Amino acid sequence: MKTFDVVVRGKLVLEEEVINGEIGVKDGKVEIISKNTTHLQGGKMLDFGNAYVFPGTIDVHVHCFSNPNEGFISTSTSAAAGGITTFLDMPYDLPNPVNNVEQFEKKVKKLEEEAIVDICLWGTISKKGGTDQIIPLAEAGAVAFKMSTFETDAYRFPRIPDPEIMKAMDLIKETGLRAAFHSENDEIIVDLIEEYQRENKVYPSAHMETRPPVTETSAVLKLLEFAYWTGVKLHIVHVSHPRTIELIQLFKKQGVQVTSETCYPYLLLDVHDLEKFGPRAKNNPPLRKPDEVKGLWDQLKAQNIELISSDHAPWGPEHKDRGKDNIFLSASGLPGVEIMTPLMFDSTVAKGILTPIEFAKLMSTHPAEVFQIPRKGKVAVGYDADFAVIDPEAIWVIDETKFRSYSKMSPFHGKEIKGKIIQTIVRGKTVFDGNAVSVKPGFGQFVPGSAAKENVVGRK
Numbered sequence: 001m002k003t004f005d006v007v008v009r010g011k012l013v014l015e016e017e018v019i020n021g022e023i024g025v026k027d028g029k030v031e032i033i034s035k036n037t038t039h040l041q042g043g044k045m046l047d048f049g050n051a052y053v054f055p056g057t058i059d060v061h062v063h064c065f066s067n068p069n070e071g072f073i074s075t076s077t078s079a080a081a082g083g084i085t086t087f088l089d090m091p092y093d094l095p096n097p098v099n100n101v102e103q104f105e106k107k108v109k110k111l112e113e114e115a116i117v118d119i120c121l122w123g124t125i126s127k128k129g130g131t132d133q134i135i136p137l138a139e140a141g142a143v144a145f146k147m148s149t150f151e152t153d154a155y156r157f158p159r160i161p162d163p164e165i166m167k168a169m170d171l172i173k174e175t176g177l178r179a180a181f182h183s184e185n186d187e188i189i190v191d192l193i194e195e196y197q198r199e200n201k202v203y204p205s206a207h208m209e210t211r212p213p214v215t216e217t218s219a220v221l222k223l224l225e226f227a228y229w230t231g232v233k234l235h236i237v238h239v240s241h242p243r244t245i246e247l248i249q250l251f252k253k254q255g256v257q258v259t260s261e262t263c264y265p266y267l268l269l270d271v272h273d274l275e276k277f278g279p280r281a282k283n284n285p286p287l288r289k290p291d292e293v294k295g296l297w298d299q300l301k302a303q304n305i306e307l308i309s310s311d312h313a314p315w316g317p318e319h320k321d322r323g324k325d326n327i328f329l330s331a332s333g334l335p336g337v338e339i340m341t342p343l344m345f346d347s348t349v350a351k352g353i354l355t356p357i358e359f360a361k362l363m364s365t366h367p368a369e370v371f372q373i374p375r376k377g378k379v380a381v382g383y384d385a386d387f388a389v390i391d392p393e394a395i396w397v398i399d400e401t402k403f404r405s406y407s408k409m410s411p412f413h414g415k416e417i418k419g420k421i422i423q424t425i426v427r428g429k430t431v432f433d434g435n436a437v438s439v440k441p442g443f444g445q446f447v448p449g450s451a452a453k454e455n456v457v458g459r460k
């Protein structure tokens with residue numbers, strides 16, 4: 001009888017079926033999956049009974065370093081507690097964005113010292129004249145490239161002018177990686193905010209009113225057309241509105257290789273929550289009206305949205321509370337890595353809206369496919385043994401004060417949830433045991449993108 005390093009028992013969520021079975025893990029990989037529940041032997045036996053063993057969540061949209069108080073240790077600890085086994089960290093770091101190889105290599109080194117779970121790194125380009133870094137960043141292992149049509153910060157998070165976007169798309173196409181965009185129309189938003197401030201209309205929902213749906217859809221429409229002519233693989237991040245998905249579907253039919261994500265707040269909150277919670281519920285793009293949120297759900301159920309991400313942005317009261325009397329002064333973004341997976345489980349699988357298999361596709365399989373991350377995203381032989389174990393019957397209440405992230409401000413504080421992460425496993429090792437994180441910083445690995453040079457792949 002063969003002995004494995006670890007044997008995992010439970011309700012295994014495989015690609016095509018859910019089985020009561022066993023997984024034999026050797027050297028961090030799934031070596032066998034068995035329907036019998038008594039015969040595999042391992043150095044460590046983990047029996048989860050009736051709990052689901054999902055592929056670990058892959059969160060493609062995380063901002064560790066938008067706030068230097070956060071960083072890899074707290075975000076990846078929080079992610080581990082939230083069932084996330086791999087995340088893709090955004091390039092808009094403070095003070096310096098990851099728009100050159102030197103910055104990228106520095107970040108890889110830090111990651112290898114501090115990560116609790118596995119991490120891929122996004123690259124970006126500077127506002128002008130930065131496209132020459134695209135090929136070197138791809139070879140250094142960037143997983144994809146993020147750009148913006150909205151100027152959050154002229155240096156760190158700039159609006160990229162159209163001619164630079166076209167140049168970038170041509171080069172990114174050569175790498176085979178994806179070009180992803182924060183898509184909002186800068187001019188309309190800046191103009192509306194000026195007008196609202198002048199008229200002292202600074203109440204919470206003014207944030208939504210100054211970023212109407214057309215500011216998202218018109219920005220996306222331009223990018224779709226650019227992708228049509230350049231042939232680049234396009235990805236639209238944090239879609240907030242169903243009309244955006246309708247446009248994406250039109251261009252998919254014409255052969256444009258475009259994928260999209262929405263984020264958990266756009267599905268679970270609406271503009272009334274912005275009115276109620278103020279800065280805590282402020283994000284970009286903003287929360288939408290209830291009928292628009294319903295439209296987004298319809299698109300999700302129709303499988304027109306590939307994946308769900310958190311857009312984790314770790315702001316504290318010093319960034320959020322200054323917007324109490326003027327919503328425009330608050331930082332945008334919510335923390336999410338620790339609560340996204342259980343929140344989405346609670347609102348889909350627990351309510352019979354999605355099957356466990358559909359849930360696994362949105363949270364893990366599609367993220368790995370869209371971003372071409374090898375050996376991740378499935379409970380399957382030959383894949384990394386990355387699992388999020390969810391007890392579907394456990395009921396608990398979200399307590400923001402217990403978040404492991406620097407950010408402890410969430411509009412979901414106090415919400416009762418059905419479905420709890422009882423264990424997170426990365427490459428066969430328990431990184432979160434249901435109560436505490438059980439590995440040291442540095443256990444998590446850098447996962448290079450698919451265009452990385454061979455000497456970078458498997459550096460650890």
Ligand SMILES: [Zn+2]
Pocket residue numbers: 061063090311
């Ligand atoms: Zn973001």
